[in-house]
Amino acid sequence: MKTPRRLLLGLLCAGLTVLLMSCGGGGGASSGNLGLGSGTAIGGEGPGGAGTGTGTGGDGNGSGNTASNGNTDGSGVGSGGTGVTADAAGIGAADGLGSIILNGLRYNTDTATFTIEDATELQIGMSARVAGKVDPDFTRGIATQVVSGAELRGAVSRIDVKAGSFVVMGINVTIDAATVWADASGLASVADGSLVQVWGLPGAPGTLRATRVQTAPTLTAPLVTGAIQNLNVMNQTFTLGQLTVSYGGAGFAGIDAASLANGVIVRARGTAAPVGNAFTATQVQGWYAIPRSNGIALQLAGDITDFVSRGAFKVLGMPVDATNAQITGGPVGSLGNGVKVEVDGFMSGGVLVVKKLRIRHVPGTGGPASFTLIGAIGGYVSPANFRVQGQPVDASGPGTTFENGTAANLANGQRVTVVGDRVVDGVLIAQRVTFNP
Numbered sequence: 001m002k003t004p005r006r007l008l009l010g011l012l013c014a015g016l017t018v019l020l021m022s023c024g025g026g027g028g029a030s031s032g033n034l035g036l037g038s039g040t041a042i043g044g045e046g047p048g049g050a051g052t053g054t055g056t057g058g059d060g061n062g063s064g065n066t067a068s069n070g071n072t073d074g075s076g077v078g079s080g081g082t083g084v085t086a087d088a089a090g091i092g093a094a095d096g097l098g099s100i101i102l103n104g105l106r107y108n109t110d111t112a113t114f115t116i117e118d119a120t121e122l123q124i125g126m127s128a129r130v131a132g133k134v135d136p137d138f139t140r141g142i143a144t145q146v147v148s149g150a151e152l153r154g155a156v157s158r159i160d161v162k163a164g165s166f167v168v169m170g171i172n173v174t175i176d177a178a179t180v181w182a183d184a185s186g187l188a189s190v191a192d193g194s195l196v197q198v199w200g201l202p203g204a205p206g207t208l209r210a211t212r213v214q215t216a217p218t219l220t221a222p223l224v225t226g227a228i229q230n231l232n233v234m235n236q237t238f239t240l241g242q243l244t245v246s247y248g249g250a251g252f253a254g255i256d257a258a259s260l261a262n263g264v265i266v267r268a269r270g271t272a273a274p275v276g277n278a279f280t281a282t283q284v285q286g287w288y289a290i291p292r293s294n295g296i297a298l299q300l301a302g303d304i305t306d307f308v309s310r311g312a313f314k315v316l317g318m319p320v321d322a323t324n325a326q327i328t329g330g331p332v333g334s335l336g337n338g339v340k341v342e343v344d345g346f347m348s349g350g351v352l353v354v355k356k357l358r359i360r361h362v363p364g365t366g367g368p369a370s371f372t373l374i375g376a377i378g379g380y381v382s383p384a385n386f387r388v389q390g391q392p393v394d395a396s397g398p399g400t401t402f403e404n405g406t407a408a409n410l411a412n413g414q415r416v417t418v419v420g421d422r423v424v425d426g427v428l429i430a431q432r433v434t435f436n437p
Helices: 002-022
Strands: 086-097 100-102 105-108 113-116 127-134 140-148 152-160 165-168 171-174 195-202 207-214 223-227 229-232 237-240 243-246 251-253 265-269 278-280 283-286 297-309 312-315 318-321 326-328 340-348 351-361 371-382 385-388 391-394 401-403 415-424 427-435
Touching: 086 105, 086 140, 086 195, 100 127, 105 127, 127 195, 127 297, 171 223, 195 223, 195 297, 207 223, 207 297, 223 237, 297 318, 297 351
Parallel strands: 086 297, 086 371, 105 140, 113 140, 171 207, 243 278, 251 283, 318 351, 326 351, 391 427, 401 427
Antiparallel strands: 086 100, 086 127, 100 105, 127 140, 152 165, 152 195, 152 223, 165 171, 195 207, 223 265, 229 237, 237 243, 265 283, 297 312, 297 340, 312 318, 340 351, 371 385, 371 415, 385 391, 415 427
């Protein structure tokens, strides 16, 4: 009888073990799902935040309720999930729509809140900040908050088509192959003195890498963004590029007067154009906040500054260590000041330790550009004229390739993924159209 009793006891123990694991005791991740955590909560502009903390992660990986951590940097995303989730923030330009693709990473936005200034909706090339969660390899994410606003609005001067640069509100603006032209064919079609609105990424003080340019904005109130220099607390002034900004009568949002310091990036808004190089701000806004807590996953795009070595430089003012990063898009030796990069990594001791780095533009040699739209076709007129996610598309070029169908299959309601390398006069020139189930 001893043998059957032992057998029964063994079977009973095995059954209990399976039962405990199925209840979550083992924390096992289900296959085929990133399980990017529960409904996350994001801190708002003021202390306390406004997250809801509802929902659960996919297939048993999500945690219970989460709550805002009260940080004003918007990083209060809770713990959510086990092992495969990371609280995250991304700052860059929208590479695509259908949720949102930022710096090459697609974030699901089904439950995200959007705060868009200076435009009616988010569009390709607009600078933005996304908060939410990503998987550890930066391949997919879930956004809980998307914020976007323009960086510059004012009259153009000192246009240099050959160098690919111009000046707005005292800020030197540079363009590259990834600059989106909302209503122009390029810099050569921009008239000196015309009003433009620019979205972009601040580089060295007084410079901006344009990611989207609109030559006929509906808004006209002047706007300038940059890193503060020459702060004079007594006179309540600072400089942004060549512009001296007076902030004595300004309101503040996302930052307060006591937090102003040299090197801090701000947006200064006004109601009247500068007189000479003097500008009176009616509002000073903190630019996209970059969380610095250990373990936060960060995606940043921008020009390298303060370059010392692969292990010591800055992007958007953030210290970066790319010593052990996977580097693509160009040779490691091309890294240096003014090189446009995208970096993915995790914060540690105030430094972004990079896991992946993509070189996007090297001065004098150029760089790749790619935009993606995912969604249903609307407003179909012809292969040269239809929309996806509200974005006009031209897929009639001889170099356009089609997957899982042909141009004859283009029609309203057909779900597609469109990839193109440039936006001209507001139209995405398609290189590839894939028909989706």
